[in-house]
Amino acid sequence: MIQLKILSGKMAGTEVVARRLPFRVGRSAAADFRIEDAGVWDEHLTFSLSDGRLGAAVEAGALATVNGETLAGAPLRNGDVIQIGAAQIAIGLAPTRQRSFRGREALVWIGLALLSLSQVGLIYWLLN
Numbered sequence: 001m002i003q004l005k006i007l008s009g010k011m012a013g014t015e016v017v018a019r020r021l022p023f024r025v026g027r028s029a030a031a032d033f034r035i036e037d038a039g040v041w042d043e044h045l046t047f048s049l050s051d052g053r054l055g056a057a058v059e060a061g062a063l064a065t066v067n068g069e070t071l072a073g074a075p076l077r078n079g080d081v082i083q084i085g086a087a088q089i090a091i092g093l094a095p096t097r098q099r100s101f102r103g104r105e106a107l108v109w110i111g112l113a114l115l116s117l118s119q120v121g122l123i124y125w126l127l128n
Helices: 102-127
Strands: 002-008 015-018 023-026 045-050 053-058 081-084 087-093
Antiparallel strands (some): 045 053
């Protein structure tokens, strides 16, 4: 998952997590993330995976820069800053949520305790 943070423009400070790709950014209501700043097109930018690397494609005729250079299909990296219109977007890895395994761990310990008790009982039964 990637996290997009708006650094400048009307929506500065806004963060969004792209949970699935392709992820479209633009002015359109159909975009996954709407930015209504000046210079942003309806479907300005699309993030996608290609050969296991994150990339971005720009709509024909739209302009976008990555770290001040024209977006030319190079893979994106954690910390890159993309500018589309008046908006600057920082790209980062989204924090992951760790699932709790307490229930499973408790079941394993209970199983081990039952196994140990059954072995002790079996040894006691065989010796008598």
